[in-house]
Amino acid sequence: MANNIFYAQSGGVTAVINATACGVIEAARKERKLGKVIAGRNGIIGALSEELIDTSQESKKTIAGLRYTPSGAFGSCRYKLKSIEESRAEYERLVEVFEAHDIGYFLYNGGGDSQDTAHKVSQISAEMGFPITCIGIPKTVDNDLPLTDNCPGFGSVAKFVAVSTLEAGLDVASMAETSTKVFVLEVMGRHAGWIAAAAGLAKDERNSPPHIILFPEVAFDTRKFLRKVKDTVDRVGYCVIVASEGAQYKDGTFVADAGIKDAFGHTQLGGVAPSLVDFIKQQHGYKCHWSVADYLQRAARHIASATDVEQAYAVGRAAVEFAAAGKNAVMPIIIRQKGDRYRWKIGEAPLENVANVERKMPRSYISKDGYGISSRCRNYLSPLIGGEDFPPFKNGLPVYVRPKNKLLRKKLPVFEVQ
């Protein structure tokens, strides 16, 4: 009987994607009609290569520990299956592997591309006469999936960015008289400014940091920006800038690609922060400091949002409940309930409505001058960073779990993953 579950983590990992894994595995262990949870080693690639992790070998304690362990415990990958026409062999291979290991359920934990893949697998497996129940599970720090109130993973990055902006802002304020006048923090978000927007939660009065937020959604205007920096330094004494890595000019060129070339004359990848600092120093001569948060922001489980952890767990559990209830080609979503206090429940959305739709920041979430967030945005974001959920610590460091990740014996011939 094909009642095993295949669970795969997809794309960039987060501080709470393992909390989702924890929700999936704990729920599945309770559902009598479901078999065991088999996780893909390095995500969907593990299905193609038949590298299948038998999570039933993991202790209850290890699985519980996934709730507070960042990163992807089973490995993740950036690997997009193309259309059925282009990648038929891969879809067929997936179904073969599922059949060989009695897998009737496919739970795919990722962003828009992954929801698209899950949707396609549900279609092609039915066509092939071995129908797989496919449930998508939302995950992305970019917060760009439609229909759901937010995406698990985002709230914790948002909290890290807001806390860091608050703390670094105090640092700059206390030394600006004789030292650094401008501080730039670069955060993730190549296409959407949600993460940069979260920095705005640190602002509690007109003159407090961040003074400038740069969104990919607002065309970067060098002269206007430099004027705003000077105005801020003149008025406040210093200027704290939070820049999305995707900040771009009107023509779509990234600001990160603007200034910096390496010794060979190649444009240096990454680095909207150093580019901005370069502009500011040339124009105004201020002493500047800059930080690039990069992986620190999405791995920072130590300062995760409790709300985010709960939601990440809940969507994992819900996916298993949906599977057990016979639902197919759906994704659990978070529904924000009406009222002043933030309350949420789990709902569902058809995968075909989720796949490949990117949710951008609405213009109404950005302040008129384009450099800050509106109160609507603040009301939306604030509850998502709510609550702390510190991991256990030992000798000063968080105690994160590492599953054994024992592989199932292979049953099929080798398949060359492209």
Next chain:
Amino acid sequence: MANNIFYAQSGGVTAVINATACGVIEAARKERKLGKVIAGRNGIIGALSEELIDTSQESKKTIAGLRYTPSGAFGSCRYKLKSIEESRAEYERLVEVFEAHDIGYFLYNGGGDSQDTAHKVSQISAEMGFPITCIGIPKTVDNDLPLTDNCPGFGSVAKFVAVSTLEAGLDVASMAETSTKVFVLEVMGRHAGWIAAAAGLAKDERNSPPHIILFPEVAFDTRKFLRKVKDTVDRVGYCVIVASEGAQYKDGTFVADAGIKDAFGHTQLGGVAPSLVDFIKQQHGYKCHWSVADYLQRAARHIASATDVEQAYAVGRAAVEFAAAGKNAVMPIIIRQKGDRYRWKIGEAPLENVANVERKMPRSYISKDGYGISSRCRNYLSPLIGGEDFPPFKNGLPVYVRPKNKLLRKKLPVFEVQ
């Protein structure tokens, strides 16, 4: 009667320098023979410009809140008084301001330069017939003061760096198969590798991150480094590097100045991380990511070391007790006691033995190949990051206090601060 205390914060601020201020003010409020604590606005500059903060205007609650508030609550500065011969007018001005405001005690909270200044003020004030009792209080994230077991401020940066290395390392490990192979984290430490060394605490087995630490104390050898990166990727599948901003070649040139030039051909300041990534990409073609922690690391009060907070408070309190006991030209130090469990007590050291002595990492703290820490170093560092001391949170953000910083009325003519 000149029994007021002048307290000034000096140099780069830390996550716990305000815990020291808290220790000073709470202890002084209990000492009957001492007057009030007057804080320099922006450090020593506040004394020269007679911008003096009356901390007796702050509530008990605000002062208690300094214990968990990062940055310098009264402002700090980078301003070094030169020798008495060169800067006699400034030393005389200090003493005049102290006399005008009944200040008999000078508590200077900073690194080596500040201890030197405190020492000189004790000498010149006696010469001038208005002897000021001068007590230095150690503070520096660089951990480079002699005689004390460690410097308040360092333990919390060390904890941030160790936690971040652990978390980002898990992130890289889970995606290395198909994505980023090399991650570089740049940390502070222009002259000494203490902060970079702290990353080594995240390593719990031979193959776990960090795989390479770059110290200013070990001459950077590009070929050897690139070989080590490749060996690590071949063996482990990925490579996590933690680089001190002060990493340098044999001739003293900073690695940060090596590769990256801006659009105008000027060498870009800061950035050992992007320089290293540039080398690695050119040579090996690996996908790389990099982060520059910058102020995030020293402002991260949310993940401060409880040991560091306690020690920062204790040196502040001890400075007041020393002053009340009639000691002069000394600095409280932390003494590590013998035994397996970390225990410490407060001792004292004469300022003349502290001033301008820089403590480097001993070679015995660095592993043979120069890319890691020894077990002696681990034993030294580990207790310094021990314990958590989370600030209070509200709406997902730490609640940090902001004192009113009310200035005393000026009594003297204007003095031009250079």
